[in-house]
Amino acid sequence: MKTSGLTELEAVLAVARRRSFRAAADELSVSTSALSHAVAALEARIGVRLFNRTTRSVSLSEAGAQFVQTVAPALATIQTALDQAGSFRDTPSGTLRINTSAGAARQVMSVFIAFLQRYPEMKLDIVTEGRLVDIVVEGFDAGIRLIDTVPQDMIAVPFGESxxxxxxxxxxxxxxxxxxxxxxxxxxxxxxxxxxxxxxxxxxxxxxxxxxxxxxxxxxxxxxxxxxxxxxxxxxxxxxxxxxxxxxxxxxxxxxxxxxxxxxxxxDGLCLYYPGRRHVPAGLRALIETIREHADANKGGVARKTARIKRRSRT
Incomplete structure (x- = not known):
């Protein structure tokens, strides 16, 4: 979990996204008990229950749904400010969460290795799955897919051959x-x-x-x-x-x-894609540059410019 002083809010938003304390704990790299305590502490402080819990499911209460709707954009703005401030560091640091398919991950593993060797203070959390997810809703910084499957209005960095x-x-x-x-x-x-x-x-x-x-x-x-x-x-x-x-x-x-x-x-070949409406963190910018350099060196010079995707996913 990020140590930004906003851990309780991050915990609530993660549980709201995942509808599971265990899945949210895995996303934030904390124990389930620590996550549960963070959420309980916030509920106790504001005096309302944010989640309805049973042995089989977790869902937002009415108060929780309103709370998340208000807090989510505010927390995103704060995180953007932190990322912007961090971009002045000489060496990028932090964690990038990337969603991709298993086949695409195997193809770009050499890029991930080169990135981590170049930026030892960075961490990559790679999640592979066949289904195409909403990377914003699911809390990912970027995705890697075939270009013609990327959702509409994403910024794409093409790399690799057709x-x-x-x-x-x-x-x-x-x-x-x-x-x-x-x-x-x-x-x-x-x-x-x-x-x-x-x-x-x-x-x-x-x-x-x-x-x-x-x-x-x-x-x-x-x-x-x-x-x-x-x-x-x-x-x-x-x-x-x-x-x-x-x-x-x-x-x-x-x-x-x-x-x-x-x-x-x-x-069309693979691309890394990310939302165009948000500030690009220093770590993601560094990964983009590593991808471009790798493409230039190994694929005969794939176009370096990014593009805004206009296709809709076929799946």
Whole structure:
């Protein structure tokens, strides 16, 4: 929990966001008992109950909801002032909370390592999950996602090369099934289906010479995690549709074979994104600069300017 003298208010807002004392304690890196005592102390001092607690749930009381609505923007303003004052330090310090997917985190791990080596007083709290969250509501400083999934009106820092999907299967699978020559041929194949974080089954997207085809393949297995899909494809359970980054090692080793390569479209690469309506803390500015330097050194010089995202999330 931040040692800014505002710990009780931060505790209340964290519990309000998470609807759980345990989850809020994890977010603030304190024990559940310490968080509970902080909230109880504030309730005792102002003489009202802010939360309705049961053994199974935590919810804001009427007084608590009004309190949070009033305090949240005021505390954000105070935190902005603290960040602005801290930006005059020679070395950034503090904690950055980043929300991303597991696959994106693996791709940018070298950037995180370089950042922490350069700024030893900084800490990174990386949360990986498939679903796209509201980083402001969930208390994150920034997110890292594919550009075309970033919510509207965020400031984005693009980095990394464009991504492509790959349709793959094992050599054993293709010894028993004729490789598809067009997306229409997939009707005769077993497909490892992909469930998106929203719960919708993802339709495989193919494109060639302006022709766009979406396939909702049939198969006995539906999964929501790329590593599980890879394992299933290696085990010859069917064809998997994954990003090149996930399958390149298998393609090089020969454990998977790619098909319909001419039909798989390119996607925009990754970006770090953050709200444009707030002051950018010194630590986040330092991470942005590290990302840009890494992109220039390793990806042939990705554009350095930031951009305001105008797309809406597809999920």
């Amino acid at each position: 991504q492509r999907f790959a349709l793959v299967g094992s050599p054993e699978y293709f010894s028993r099934h004729k490789p598809p020559r067009t997306p229409a041929d997939l009707a005769r194949h077993r497909c490892i289906r992909s469930r998106m974080p929203s719960g919708v089954i993802y339709q495989w997207e193919f494109e060639r010479r302006g022709e766009v085809v979406r396939v909702d393949g049939e198969g006995a297995l539906t999964l929501d995690e790329p590593n599980l899909m890879l394992a299933a494809a290696r085990a010859s359970l069917g064809l998997a549709y994954l990003t090149e980054w996930n399958v390149n090692a298998d393609l090089e080793a020969g454990t998977l074979v790619r098909v319909l390569e001419g039909w798989t479209p390119a996607l």
